[in-house]
Amino acid sequence: MYATTYHRPGSVAEAATLIGANPEAKVLAGGQTLLPTMKQHLAAPSDLVDIRRIPGMAGVSAAGGVLTIGAATAHADVARNADVLRHAPALACLAAGIGDPAVRHMGTIGGSVANNDPAADYPSAVLALNATVVTNRREIAADAYFKGMFTTALEEGEIITAIRVTPPKRAGYAKFANPASRYALVGVFVAETASGVRVAVTGAGANGVFRHKGLEAALAASFTPEAVDGVKISAEGLLSDIHAAADYRAHLIGVMARRAVAAA
Amino acid sequence: MAQVSMTVNGKAVKRSVPDTTLLSEFLREHLRLTGTHVGCDTSQCGACVVHVDGRAVKSCTMLAAGADGASVVTIEGLAKDGALHPMQTAFNDNHGLQCGFCTPGMIMSGVDMVARYKAEGRELTEAAIRHELEGNICRCTGYHNIVKSIQDAAARM
Ligand code: FES
Ligand code: FES
Numbered sequence: 403m404y405a406t407t408y409h410r411p412g413s414v415a416e417a418a419t420l421i422g423a424n425p426e427a428k429v430l431a432g433g434q435t436l437l438p439t440m441k442q443h444l445a446a447p448s449d450l451v452d453i454r455r456i457p458g459m460a461g462v463s464a465a466g467g468v469l470t471i472g473a474a475t476a477h478a479d480v481a482r483n484a485d486v487l488r489h490a491p492a493l494a495c496l497a498a499g500i501g502d503p504a505v506r507h508m509g510t511i512g513g514s515v516a517n518n519d520p521a522a523d524y525p526s527a528v529l530a531l532n533a534t535v536v537t538n539r540r541e542i543a544a545d546a547y548f549k550g551m552f553t554t555a556l557e558e559g560e561i562i563t564a565i566r567v568t569p570p571k572r573a574g575y576a577k578f579a580n581p582a583s584r585y586a587l588v589g590v591f592v593a594e595t596a597s598g599v600r601v602a603v604t605g606a607g608a609n610g611v612f613r614h615k616g617l618e619a620a621l622a623a624s625f626t627p628e629a630v631d632g633v634k635i636s637a638e639g640l641l642s643d644i645h646a647a648a649d650y651r652a653h654l655i656g657v658m659a660r661r662a663v664a665a666a
Numbered sequence: 667m668a669q670v671s672m673t674v675n676g677k678a679v680k681r682s683v684p685d686t687t688l689l690s691e692f693l694r695e696h697l698r699l700t701g702t703h704v705g706c707d708t709s710q711c712g713a714c715v716v717h718v719d720g721r722a723v724k725s726c727t728m729l730a731a732g733a734d735g736a737s738v739v740t741i742e743g744l745a746k747d748g749a750l751h752p753m754q755t756a757f758n759d760n761h762g763l764q765c766g767f768c769t770p771g772m773i774m775s776g777v778d779m780v781a782r783y784k785a786e787g788r789e790l791t792e793a794a795i796r797h798e799l800e801g802n803i804c805r806c807t808g809y810h811n812i813v814k815s816i817q818d819a820a821a822r823m
Binding site for chain 2 (some may be wrong): 403404405406407408410430433434437438441450452454478482501502503504505507508584
């Protein structure tokens with residue numbers, strides 16, 4: 403790891419000031435991706451701004467029937483939170499399947515959403531649930547947030563403080579995990595929300611998480627596993643790598659969509 | 667340099683270390699607690715698992731500075747007054763190890779999963795143990811006796 407300076411600010415404002423003052427600074431949210439990346443010399447932030455213990459950054463509230471999940475809430479805490487289990491059990495189930503138990507104790511929802519790894523689980527939930535990404539500056543709708551692999555609408559120095567989710571009527575998530583890394587080779591999150599049926603696919607897109615309009619239309623007509631069968635899923639724009647070819651991923655999207663609907 | 671204070675196995679420790687020091691390095695090289703092993707250094711093998719504020723984490727994927735103020739328990743902290751922890755006894759009784767390299771992490775993960783399942787009132791089945799061990803890799807045993815050890819310990823804890 404290249405030299406870096408560690409900071410533990412006591413407030414979001416202090417964190418923002420630190421990041422503003424150090425253009426090469428990075429937010430450390432759980433570090434389960436950032437620290438390994440730094441060890442491999444693929445990232446070399448001048449400063450690390452640890453936001454995990456900022457008061458109020460971790461925890462879930464269900465005030466007004468809307469779930470507000472603090473950015474520093476660990477996956478394990480989302481997985482077993484009573485409000486998440488009640489209002490969006492699919493999200494709890496997704497969180498329970500990220501990485502392994504030790505990783506789930508450190509990794510955070512805000513970190514995952516900020517990183518937008520093309521094979522991460524959370525981006526699919528945020529997009530399918532039409533969630534809102536709350537930052538220290540504004541609120542960003544999921545449709546405007548994800549901008550492609552490892553790219554988001556976040557500006558320099560902008561820090562995610564929470565993810566806000568209006569509970570869906572029903573939702574489900576299914577992933578085909580890479581047997582070695584446990585990242586999603588393909589993950590599909592389906593949700594029946596107030597704004598209609600939304601289907602988001604992670605792991606498969608050459609440009610990161612995306613919505614599948616064909617599946618959305620079919621499930622809007624009939625929210626059943628069988629409805630998936632009639633949908634043609636194109637391999638165009640999907641990833642091909644040593645783990646899976648694009649046409650195999652396309653096939654898996656159908657299989658995972660069916661399972662996700664069955665689980666919803 | 668970061669000024670790091672924490673409680674390790676019940677004892678207060680304080681060191682000044684480079685900001686890039688991993689918790690695993692801090693434990694092994696600064697405190698000479700070499701029971702915590704580093705197998706991969708890439709978050710995969712789980713040999714480095716310790717408890718930070720009561721939760722199992724991979725100490726190779728956490729900065730020592732990030733654990734400032736925390737209470738850390740390592741494999742060295744499990745035995746009490748010379749008596750092995752039930753998880754350690756169970757690994758011994760069930761031949762839950764061969765070379766022993768993965769064992770500190772297996773035991774720390776085992777203790778963590780038993781405590782979590784007990785707290786939540788869930789049954790720690792054999793299938794659940796295997797699933798829970800996803801982040802702990804053993805090159806020797808083929809896992810069967812590790813699973814048996816944890817099952818046995820769960821009944822004693
Ligand atoms: S050494 Fe930490 S997971 Fe392998
Ligand atoms: S006993 Fe040798 S690696 Fe597990």
